[in-house]
Amino acid sequence: MPEDVFERFAEEYDRWFEEHQAGYRAELARIRRLFPRPDSRALEVGVGSGRFAAPLGVPLGLEPSRALGRMARGRGVEVIRGRAESIPLRGGSCSSVLMVTVICFLDDPVPAFQEIRRILVPQGTLVIGFLEREGEVAQKYLHEKGKHRFLSRARLYSSGEVQGFLRHTGLRVIAIDSMAGFSVIAARNDR
Numbered sequence: 001m002p003e004d005v006f007e008r009f010a011e012e013y014d015r016w017f018e019e020h021q022a023g024y025r026a027e028l029a030r031i032r033r034l035f036p037r038p039d040s041r042a043l044e045v046g047v048g049s050g051r052f053a054a055p056l057g058v059p060l061g062l063e064p065s066r067a068l069g070r071m072a073r074g075r076g077v078e079v080i081r082g083r084a085e086s087i088p089l090r091g092g093s094c095s096s097v098l099m100v101t102v103i104c105f106l107d108d109p110v111p112a113f114q115e116i117r118r119i120l121v122p123q124g125t126l127v128i129g130f131l132e133r134e135g136e137v138a139q140k141y142l143h144e145k146g147k148h149r150f151l152s153r154a155r156l157y158s159s160g161e162v163q164g165f166l167r168h169t170g171l172r173v174i175a176i177d178s179m180a181g182f183s184v185i186a187a188r189n190d191r
Contacts, residue, residue, distance in 0.1 A: 005153060006048075010067035014049040027129060028055060030177050031100065034186040035127045041095040045084045045116065046102030050075035052129075058098055062087060084112035087119055094119045100129040103162065104154035113169040120189040126171060127186045133158050135181010159183045 006013060017024045035056060044053040047061025050072030061077045062084065063069040069079040082088050084099070084106060097116050103109040116126050133156035157165075162185060163173050171187035178184075 006065040007067050010049070010065065010071065013068070014051070014071055017049075017051045024051070027100070027182060028052060030179070030182075030184050031098070031127060031129050032056060034175050034177060034184050035098055036096050036125050039095050041093060041121075042098070043089070043094045043096070043119070044077070044098040044100070045087070045112070046099055046105075047072045047077055047079060048100075050077045052098060052100045053077045056098070085115060087115045089119050091118050092121050095121055095124055097124070097126045098128075099126070101131060103128065103130050104156050106155075109157070109162070109165050110169060113165055113171060117169050117171055117189050117191075122189060122191050124189045125174075125186055126166075126189070127184065128162070129182065129184045130162060131156055132178070132181040132183055135183075159185070 031052065038057045038059065040059055042058045042060065044058045044061045047053050047063045048068045050061065053061050053072065054075035054077055059078060061072050061079045062082050063072060063079050064081065064083050066081070069081060072079050080088060084102065097120060103112070106112050120126065159176065159178055166173055166187045170191065172190050173185060173187050175186040176183065
């Protein structure tokens with residue numbers, strides 16, 4: 001994961017949400033429709049600056065970047081420093097997990113999904129939001145000055161590939177909302 005760019009340019013990363021209110025609010029609304037009502041055991045993996053966890057009421061975030069973690073704390077999210085591939089929580093401790101624009105920065109999403117399945121309670125839900133590789137949104141952001149700094153380090157996937165990763169790790173897809181190349185997928189831990 002390109003942690004260095006998020007450390008060095010945390011303010012720029014966070015400012016994007018202010019400068020692109022319409023897109024941000026649209027993504028937030030689509031995630032809200034699929035994400036179960038968070039309780040005290042909800043977690044956002046890759047919480048960043050807390051732009052999704054805070055308004056959704058997700059109380060806990062996992063974040064490798066110290067700079068972004070400080071911003072999330074400032075928005076009222078408790079932050080644990082760590083990575084998606086090795087989540088420092090005991091098995092079955094989370095009711096729901098959120099990941100927004102995170103999988104594209106992982107070397108391999110499968111170990112992260114395995115970890116998420118491990119920490120989810122039986123019937124717990126994972127909701128992921130991501131830019132699709134060939135999607136309109138990704139193509140726009142790849143050429144936008146501010147986002148390019150971050151997305152030039154990203155590995156984008158198709159919705160089908162992400163669904164395959166989820167199935168491979170034992171998570172069952174229960175809902176998909178794909179529009180303009182930004183997909184939101186909800187998956188359940190059926191164990």
